[in-house]
Amino acid sequence: MxxxxxxxxxxxxxxxxxxxxxxxxxxxxxxxxxxxxxxxxxxxxxxxxxxxxxxxxxxxxxxxxxxxxxxxxxxxxxxxxxxxxxxxxxxxxxxxxxxxxxxxxxxxxxxxxxxxxxxxxxxxxxxxxxxxxxxxxxxxxxAGKAILRSGARPSDRIFVTGELGAPIALLEEMFAAPKRKFRPASYPAHFYPQPQVEVGRYLREKGIPSAMIDISDGLSTDLARICEESGVGAVISANAVPVASLGRHEVDLRHALHGGDEYQLLFTAPLKRRVPNVIAGVPVTLIGYIDESGELAIEHENGYTTELEPKGWEHFSAGAKNKVRTTRK
Amino acid sequence: MxxxxxxxxxxxxxxxxxxxxxxxxxxxxxxxxxxxxxxxxxxxxxxxxxxxxxxxxxxxxxxxxxxxxxxxxxxxxxxxxxxxxxxxxxxxxxxxxxxxxxxxxxxxxxxxxxxxxxxxxxxxxxxxxxxxxxxxxxxxxxAGKAILRSGARPSDRIFVTGELGAPIALLEEMFAAPKRKFRPASYPAHFYPQPQVEVGRYLREKGIPSAMIDISDGLSTDLARICEESGVGAVISANAVPVASLGRHEVDLRHALHGGDEYQLLFTAPLKRRVPNVIAGVPVTLIGYIDESGELAIEHENGYTTELEPKGWEHFSAGAKNKVRTTRK
The missing domain is CATH 3.30.1330.10 (PurM-like, N-terminal domain)
Incomplete structure (x- = not known):
C-alpha cells in the first residue's frame, strides 16, 4: 500500500x-x-x-x-x-x-x-x-454538462490518461503462476486502481472533451463504443499508446490495447482545443484521431494501418469454465 | 393475471x-x-x-x-x-x-x-x-417531506394498508405441496404484489404520517423498526389486524402478523389527524397505538396483552439448507 x-x-x-x-x-x-x-x-x-x-x-x-x-x-x-x-x-x-x-x-x-x-x-x-x-x-x-459517449466528431483528437496494460499483464502472470503471492503494495494499479474523478472533473470544468468513457473494458472495446455512439470511426497510432511497466519491463502492446480492468479515461477533443499534458498529476496522451470511416484502425510502427478489433475484458474467466457475457451499460 | x-x-x-x-x-x-x-x-x-x-x-x-x-x-x-x-x-x-x-x-x-x-x-x-x-x-x-421511520411519537395511532398474510399463507401451501401448480392469476398478492405508491403519495401530500415503512419483512419486524428508530413502543390489537383470505378461508393471524413478502404500508399518525378508511381504493385500518414503553405488545381477543416478537421474513429458506441473514436497509 x-x-x-x-x-x-x-x-x-x-x-x-x-x-x-x-x-x-x-x-x-x-x-x-x-x-x-x-x-x-x-x-x-x-x-x-x-x-x-x-x-x-x-x-x-x-x-x-x-x-x-x-x-x-x-x-x-x-x-x-x-x-x-x-x-x-x-x-x-x-x-x-x-x-x-x-x-x-x-x-x-x-x-x-x-x-x-x-x-x-x-x-x-x-x-x-x-x-x-x-x-x-x-x-x-x-445541468447539461455531463460528458456523453456520443459527442465525438471527425477530426477530433483522441486522448487517454495514465499508462495502460499493467493490471492485465499482472493477471496473466497470476494465471501462469496461480500459487505465487503477489503483494498488493507492489501492484497498486491492479489491486488498488484509482478512479480518475479529479481528471474527469477538470476536463468537464474546462469544457475540453466532446466524448468520454472509462476504459474498464479495454481501450479497443471502449473506443469502439465511443465510435458507435457517435457514428464515427477512429485511427490510433500504436507508437503513441502509453504502455505501462510491470516490474522492470514494459507490458505487451496488446495488453495496453485490449486490457481493461483499469480505470483510465479515454476522451476526444476538438482539434483546436488545448489539452494539458498532465492533469491532476496524471499524464494525458494524444493517441489518434476521429474520422468518418465508421471503423477502428491502428497505425503500426512499420507504417501499415490495420483494423483494430475490439477485444477487451474477458480475462478472469480465461482459466475458468465460465464463459462471460457481460453486457455493460 | x-x-x-x-x-x-x-x-x-x-x-x-x-x-x-x-x-x-x-x-x-x-x-x-x-x-x-x-x-x-x-x-x-x-x-x-x-x-x-x-x-x-x-x-x-x-x-x-x-x-x-x-x-x-x-x-x-x-x-x-x-x-x-x-x-x-x-x-x-x-x-x-x-x-x-x-x-x-x-x-x-x-x-x-x-x-x-x-x-x-x-x-x-x-x-x-x-x-x-x-x-x-x-x-x-x-424537499423535507420524505416520511422517515423515526417520527412516531407516543399516542400516535398505527395504521396498515390492505389485508395481510396471503403471500406467506400461499408459500406455506407451496412448501406443503411442492409439485402442485399454483396459477399466478389466482394468487396475485403473491405473484404480482403491487407497491402502494399512490397511497404513499396521498399520505405524504396530506401530511398524515409521522412515520412510515413498508412491511416487506412482516408487520411485527417492520413495526419493531419504526419503534426502534423512533425510540418508542407500540401496542396492537389482534382483533384489528386486517387478515387476508386465501381461497375461501381467512389466513392464520400469525401470517398476518409476521408474514412479510407483501408490500403494504405501515404508518403512524398523530391522534387528532383524520385518516381515511380507503385511499386510492386500498383499505386503511387502525390497528393500535404508539406508547413510551419501548416494547412491542399485542392485545388478544381474551383481553390479555403479551409481548409481540418480531418474527418476520425468513420464509423461502424454510425448506432449504440456507439460513438467511439478510440485513435490510
Whole structure:
C-alpha cells in the first residue's frame, strides 16, 4: 500500500461541497440525497462477480471492496461528475467470516472517504455460491454538462490518461503462476486502481472533451463504443499508446490495447482545443484521431494501418469454465 | 393475471410529471436524471436471490421480474416518494435461455410502465449458481417531506394498508405441496404484489404520517423498526389486524402478523389527524397505538396483552439448507 501511504489525505481529491449531500443514509426504506438546484443526478450500477471480476484466492477482502467501488466511481468520472453516495448489495457464501466482510467494507470505505462519498445503503445476504457485490453510485454534474459517449466528431483528437496494460499483464502472470503471492503494495494499479474523478472533473470544468468513457473494458472495446455512439470511426497510432511497466519491463502492446480492468479515461477533443499534458498529476496522451470511416484502425510502427478489433475484458474467466457475457451499460 | 387485466391502464397510478425525468438512459457510463429543483432524491437497492426471495420452479420469469421491481418501488412508496428510474443488475446461470431473460424483463417493464418508471441502466452477467437480481430505484420527494421511520411519537395511532398474510399463507401451501401448480392469476398478492405508491403519495401530500415503512419483512419486524428508530413502543390489537383470505378461508393471524413478502404500508399518525378508511381504493385500518414503553405488545381477543416478537421474513429458506441473514436497509 505504498502508493496509498505516500499520498497524504489532505492532498487527495475530495468531492466539491455543493455538488450534493446525503440527508438520510442507512436505516430507512430509502436514502435521501440532496442534489442541488442546477445539477443533474448521475446513477451507475456495476455487478462484481467472483471468478469474473476477482478471485478470493488472489484478492484480499479489502482489495475486492476497493475494486468494486472503483468501478462505480470511474463511471461517474467518465461523465465529468462528482460522486455523492454509494449503495452496496453484497452476497457472500454461508461460511464467510465476519472478518472477511469487515475487511471488504474497510477497503470500500477507505476509497469512499478519499472522494467524500457516503455509503448510504446496502444489503448483506447469503449467496448460494461465491461472492457477488453490486455497487450503485449516485453523483451529480452541472445541468447539461455531463460528458456523453456520443459527442465525438471527425477530426477530433483522441486522448487517454495514465499508462495502460499493467493490471492485465499482472493477471496473466497470476494465471501462469496461480500459487505465487503477489503483494498488493507492489501492484497498486491492479489491486488498488484509482478512479480518475479529479481528471474527469477538470476536463468537464474546462469544457475540453466532446466524448468520454472509462476504459474498464479495454481501450479497443471502449473506443469502439465511443465510435458507435457517435457514428464515427477512429485511427490510433500504436507508437503513441502509453504502455505501462510491470516490474522492470514494459507490458505487451496488446495488453495496453485490449486490457481493461483499469480505470483510465479515454476522451476526444476538438482539434483546436488545448489539452494539458498532465492533469491532476496524471499524464494525458494524444493517441489518434476521429474520422468518418465508421471503423477502428491502428497505425503500426512499420507504417501499415490495420483494423483494430475490439477485444477487451474477458480475462478472469480465461482459466475458468465460465464463459462471460457481460453486457455493460 | 385477472387483477392486472381488470385494471385499465388509464386508471392506474402514474408518476406525476415534474417529479423527475431520465435525460440519458442505457448506453452511457451513467444514466443522467433530472430531479427538479425543490425535490430531494430517493435511492433504494434490493437484492433478490433465488432460494431466498423466489424459486424458479415456483415462479415464472415474468413474476420474478415483477416481484424484484416491486421491492424497490415499495421502498419509494414508504417514503411518500415518486419513482423515476430503475437499474437492474441480473446474474443468471450459463444455461439460462434468452426467453427466460426476456420474460423476466417483460415482467419488470410491465410494472415499471404502470408507474412511469424508466429502466435506465443495467448489467446482465453470468452467475456461478442461481439467479440473482439487484434492483436499484431512484425517486424523488419534495424537499423535507420524505416520511422517515423515526417520527412516531407516543399516542400516535398505527395504521396498515390492505389485508395481510396471503403471500406467506400461499408459500406455506407451496412448501406443503411442492409439485402442485399454483396459477399466478389466482394468487396475485403473491405473484404480482403491487407497491402502494399512490397511497404513499396521498399520505405524504396530506401530511398524515409521522412515520412510515413498508412491511416487506412482516408487520411485527417492520413495526419493531419504526419503534426502534423512533425510540418508542407500540401496542396492537389482534382483533384489528386486517387478515387476508386465501381461497375461501381467512389466513392464520400469525401470517398476518409476521408474514412479510407483501408490500403494504405501515404508518403512524398523530391522534387528532383524520385518516381515511380507503385511499386510492386500498383499505386503511387502525390497528393500535404508539406508547413510551419501548416494547412491542399485542392485545388478544381474551383481553390479555403479551409481548409481540418480531418474527418476520425468513420464509423461502424454510425448506432449504440456507439460513438467511439478510440485513435490510
Amino acid at each position: 505504498d502508493r496509498i501511504r505516500s499520498q497524504s489525505l489532505a492532498s487527495l481529491p475530495k468531492r466539491r461541497s455543493g455538488a450534493g449531500s446525503v440527508l438520510v443514509g442507512i436505516g430507512d426504506d430509502c436514502a435521501v440525497l440532496n442534489i442541488p438546484s442546477g445539477y443533474e443526478t448521475l446513477v451507475t450500477t456495476d455487478f462484481s462477480l467472483e471468478g469474473i471480476h476477482f478471485r478470493r484466492e488472489w484478492h484480499s477482502a479489502d482489495t475486492i471492496g476497493h475494486r468494486c467501488l472503483t468501478r462505480g466511481l470511474s463511471d461517474i468520472a467518465a461523465m465529468g461528475g462528482e460522486p455523492v453516495a454509494a449503495f452496496l448489495s453484497l452476497a457472500v457464501p454461508a461460511e464467510t467470516s465476519q472478518r472477511w466482510i469487515d475487511q471488504f467494507i474497510v477497503g470500500m470505505l477507505r476509497l469512499a472517504k478519499r472522494f467524500g462519498v457516503t455509503l448510504a445503503g446496502g444489503d448483506i445476504a447469503q449467496s448460494p455460491n461465491g461472492v457477488l457485490a453490486d455497487i450503485s453510485v449516485v453523483g451529480s454534474v452541472p | 385477472d387483477r392486472i387485466r381488470s385494471q385499465s391502464l388509464a386508471s392506474l397510478p402514474k408518476r406525476r410529471s415534474g417529479a423527475g425525468s431520465v435525460l440519458v438512459g442505457i448506453g452511457d457510463d451513467c444514466a443522467v436524471l433530472n430531479i427538479p429543483s425543490g425535490y430531494e432524491t430517493l435511492v433504494t437497492t434490493d437484492f433478490s436471490l433465488e432460494g431466498i426471495h423466489f424459486r424458479r420452479e415456483w415462479h415464472s420469469a415474468d413474476t420474478i421480474g415483477h416481484r424484484c421491481l416491486t421491492r424497490g418501488l415499495s421502498d419509494i412508496a414508504a417514503m411518500g416518494g415518486e419513482p423515476v428510474a430503475a437499474f437492474l443488475s441480473l446474474a443468471v446461470p450459463a444455461e439460462t435461455s434468452q426467453r427466460w431473460i426476456d420474460q423476466f424483463i417483460v415482467g419488470m417493464l410491465r410494472l415499471a410502465k404502470r408507474f412511469g418508471v424508466t429502466l435506465a441502466g443495467g448489467d446482465i452477467a453470468q452467475s456461478p449458481n442461481g439467479v440473482l437480481a439487484d434492483i436499484s430505484v431512484v425517486g424523488s420527494v419534495p
